[in-house]
Amino acid sequence: MSEGLRERKKRETRQRISDIAMWLFVTNGFDNVTVAEVARAADVSVNTVFNYFSTKEDLLFDRQGEVEDLPSRVVRERRPRESALQALRRDFLDALDSRHHRYGFHEGSDAFTRMVAESPSLNARIREMNAAREQALARTLADETNADPDDLTPAFAAAQICAVLHRLMTHAVQRMLAGEDLNAIAPDLRRQAERGFELLESGIGDYCAGPRSAPE
Known part of the structure; x- marks a missing residue:
């Protein structure tokens, strides 16, 4: 209609x-x-x-619903035989390369972040949105995998994925606030993103393992 x-x-x-x-x-x-x-x-x-x-x-947060639903939507619309993590990795890197606003990597995002940082009420709203985004992704993963209600796997996965996305954008914005240009940040951020998603893909079981032998 x-x-x-x-x-x-x-x-x-x-x-x-x-x-x-x-x-x-x-x-x-x-x-x-x-x-x-x-x-x-x-x-x-x-x-x-x-x-x-x-x-x-x-x-200010006129598109809050879209922001909170973004990872869930990417998972729901993933390609045939594509995992949730692969879909989110692809979408993030596409947004990074195209400078699309959906993950916050675009002209003006530093000014927005500076404004939010100066307002306690906006900081609280951002925390609420991040929590809602993670919860929504956990529900979507549970639905897509037909997980048992007592199975915490979807919540574990959602928490790790959202943590990587949040850390990547925080790192990018901090560099923009320090005066770096988007085009200067992008190559390193892509490398950091590849590493973050690689850790999610392979797991962190052997990360930060102890030394081969005890120190003398």
């Missing part, structure tokens, strides 16, 4: 408010901008803003 005029206008209004809010937050700092200022810049009432967004944080 095609989108009606009313639905299209509502979607466009919501997107315009979100875009203006993002610009104000990044420019001035999240905690320094009020919902009233967003409404005024978007030429709508405060009530209209809250009709579309339940909280001020929702203005």
